[in-house]
Amino acid sequence: AQSVSQHNHHxxxxxxxxxxxxxxxxxxxxxxxxxxxQYPGQHLQLLLKYFSGDPLVKGIKGFEAEFIKSKFxxxxxKPSVQWSDTAEYFCAVNPPSTDKLIFGTGxxxxxxx
Amino acid sequence: xxxxxxxxxxxxxxxxNDKSIKCEQNLGHDTMYWYKxxxxxxxxxxxxxxxxxxxxxxxxxxxxxPKSPDKAHLNLHINSLELGDSxxxxxxxxxxxxxxIEQYFGPGTRLTVT
Numbered sequence: 001a002q003s004v005s006q007h008n009h010h011x012x013x014x015x016x017x018x019x020x021x022x023x024x025x026x027x028x029x030x031x032x033x034x035x036x037x038q039y040p041g042q043h044l045q046l047l048l049k050y051f052s053g054d055p056l057v058k059g060i061k062g063f064e065a066e067f068i069k070s071k072f073x074x075x076x077x078k079p080s081v082q083w084s085d086t087a088e089y090f091c092a093v094n095p096p097s098t099d100k101l102i103f104g105t106g107x108x109x110x111x112x113x
Numbered sequence: 114x115x116x117x118x119x120x121x122x123x124x125x126x127x128x129x130n131d132k133s134i135k136c137e138q139n140l141g142h143d144t145m146y147w148y149k150x151x152x153x154x155x156x157x158x159x160x161x162x163x164x165x166x167x168x169x170x171x172x173x174x175x176x177x178x179p180k181s182p183d184k185a186h187l188n189l190h191i192n193s194l195e196l197g198d199s200x201x202x203x204x205x206x207x208x209x210x211x212x213x214i215e216q217y218f219g220p221g222t223r224l225t226v227t
Contacts, residue, residue, distance in 0.1 A: 032214055043117075043203065044156075044218040051213070088154055094214040099144070100169050101216060103156040 004093050006104035013081055013111050021076040021107050023091030032094035033074040034101065035065055039087045047089075050074065061085070081111045116140050117219035119204050125225045126194055133190045134222045136204030144168075145187035146205040146216065147179060156203070162187055163209055191224075199226045 005024045013019060025031065035047040048059025055067040065076045074091060091104040117138045126132050138145060146169070147159040161169035162181040176192045191198060204219040 034215070036218075038154075043220045044205075046215060046217075049215055090156060099163070099209055099214060100146075100158050100161060101214065102158075106154045106156070108154075 004091055004102050004104040006089075006091055006107050008107045009105070010108045011110070013109070015083055015111055015113050016080045017111075019076070019078040019081045019085075019109070021089055021091075021109070023074045023076065023104055025072050025074070025091075025093045025102075027072075027093060027095040029096035031096060033065075033067060034092040034094070035059065035063070035074070035076050036090045036092060036103075037087050038090065038106075044090065047076070081109075083111050083113050085109060086111045117204055117206055117217050119202075119219040119222050121222060122220065123223050123225075125227065127227055128194055128196060130194050131190070131192045132194060132224070133188055134202055134204075134224070136187045136189075136219055138185055138204075138206040138217070138219075140206055140208070140217060142206040142208045142217075143184055144207050144209045145181065145184075146207075147187065147189050148203040148205060148218075150201040150203060150221070152200070160187075160189075194224075194226045196226050199224055 007022050033050040036044040037047050038044045048057050050057045050067045058064045063078050089107045092101040120135050144163045146161045150156045159173050160179040165181045178190045181187045201221045201223050203221045205216040207216045
């Protein structure tokens with residue numbers, strides 16, 4: 001079945017460590033890609049998005065993601081995490097010819113001071 | 114200003130009851146969505162309305178009935194609530210006519226069925 005996979009379910013880091021969260025999808029054709037963040041007890045907020053153009057996308061709060069078409073991947077990165085980055089991170093894909101987002105299962109990030 | 118708002122924020126009710134959740138967006142978007150987030154944080158789309166017309170209806174029990182009185186509102190009515198309906202329900206909106214599916218989410222409604 002076509003899907004969105006986030007292989008890291010729970011990531012624990014110390015402040016200033018580098019972060020990379022994986023996201024892979026199995027849809028062919030042209031897709032739109034998103035990363036959303038959900039801070040504890042809050043709603044989802046858009047971190048960044050990719051529609052076309054430069055495959056390296058910069059988002060808010062120092063996050064970036066790289067679209068690698070050949071690997072069907074859209075990994076999220078941040079060079080140096082902060083305690084305030086503790087949250088749930090969701091990758092989402094808008095498959096071709098659809099009006100919906102398919103979300104991955106999320107990655108829980110815990111950052112310790 | 115709240116872009117996408119939901120009421121109530123918390124809802125605790127007993128099995129068998131009927132309840133409604135309301136959503137409003139002031140972004141001028143033409144499309145609204147309902148998502149269910151389960152206890153494992155998995156987020157799944159339930160319904161979508163574009164200009165008051167149903168465009169997405171995933172495999173959801175008939176006990177769930179969305180209603181869109183206008184473009185800015187999308188309500189969710191749930192009949193005969195079951196324990197498994199306990200979840201956080203998120204409303205979202207987007208402007209599909211602009212060619213983007215970027216969605217803005219509401220704060221969520223935490224439904225607990227006892």
